[in-house]
Amino acid sequence: MPQPAPPVMTATSTETRMSTLETDQPAIVLDGVSFGFDRDPILERIDLVIPRGAFTVIVGPNGGGKTTLLHLILGLYRPDTGTVRVFGDKPGRHPERIGYVPQHGNLAPGFPATVEQVVLMGLPHGRRHGPGFHADERARAQLALERTGIPELAQRPFGALSGGQRQRVLIARALITEPELLLLDEPFSNIDPYGRACIHETLDGLGGTLTRVMVSHDLGITRQAVSQVLAVNRWLVSGDGPAITEEMLGLMYGQHGADCPMGHSARNAHLAPSASSSHPGGEAR
Numbered sequence: 001m002p003q004p005a006p007p008v009m010t011a012t013s014t015e016t017r018m019s020t021l022e023t024d025q026p027a028i029v030l031d032g033v034s035f036g037f038d039r040d041p042i043l044e045r046i047d048l049v050i051p052r053g054a055f056t057v058i059v060g061p062n063g064g065g066k067t068t069l070l071h072l073i074l075g076l077y078r079p080d081t082g083t084v085r086v087f088g089d090k091p092g093r094h095p096e097r098i099g100y101v102p103q104h105g106n107l108a109p110g111f112p113a114t115v116e117q118v119v120l121m122g123l124p125h126g127r128r129h130g131p132g133f134h135a136d137e138r139a140r141a142q143l144a145l146e147r148t149g150i151p152e153l154a155q156r157p158f159g160a161l162s163g164g165q166r167q168r169v170l171i172a173r174a175l176i177t178e179p180e181l182l183l184l185d186e187p188f189s190n191i192d193p194y195g196r197a198c199i200h201e202t203l204d205g206l207g208g209t210l211t212r213v214m215v216s217h218d219l220g221i222t223r224q225a226v227s228q229v230l231a232v233n234r235w236l237v238s239g240d241g242p243a244i245t246e247e248m249l250g251l252m253y254g255q256h257g258a259d260c261p262m263g264h265s266a267r268n269a270h271l272a273p274s275a276s277s278s279h280p281g282g283e284a285r
Ligand SMILES: Nc1ncnc2c1ncn2[C@@H]1O[C@H](COP(=O)(O)OP(=O)(O)OP(=O)(O)O)[C@@H](O)[C@H]1O
Pocket: 037, 042, 060, 061, 062, 063, 064, 065, 066, 067, 068, 069
């Protein structure tokens, strides 16, 4: 399978980091991964390649295994069979390279902190309370807020923001370490259409070398910026662009049960651009 071209790096800190790590590896590779809790299969025989810089959206029904898949990528769970690689290495080895916005990560609206303080919480060794943050830490927080389009909110109380603004702050918190991979688990929960549009705009604008993987229940996710859609419901079906395919709908809302409605190779289509023949109407491999 052809590998994606190495990324063109722009940020100096990222350049330095990348020079010492594997620049020719895809962002994420899952090879024959199965996982279950107490022998209950949750994910089965997942093969997946996510190139660097891709914007991948994961859709699927409740309980289909989307969050579990993210947790495998984060290294929070180990697969029962198969392997997971993140930037060519075992997951969990380089947490600073990954930003994560968890599903229920929103802070209570009354959380007594400014936006800047919330963003600073994303630093592994950042100072978390009171005034007197280091100037370089505050500069990083400001940069992260600029990337999410809300630099002017830095000194506002977090609790005074709208739901959509709060979610963008949490994305900024995940970006403060300048990660190369951003994982978002349903960032649109409880966000109105305007807020969703703002978050979409934010995520679209984060392109470049940042690899984005977002779990979403929004099936209208057919946006230009989205490189790939994955449907996950115990098995996985991938497409070759932002469209939801019939195969994906079949996996998500067709036969729920002991076996996958499609052939194994169709379910486990790779994400690499060359794999376009393995989805809708494509040949099983
Ligand atoms: N820690 C756990 N112990 C046992 N079972 C679990 C655990 N976490 C998740 N599960 C089960 O694994 C299955 C997949 O859960 P997961 O959270 O990955 O689904 P999901 O696709 O993200 O769902 P949703 O859209 O509702 O967030 C569910 O049946 C869930 O009950």
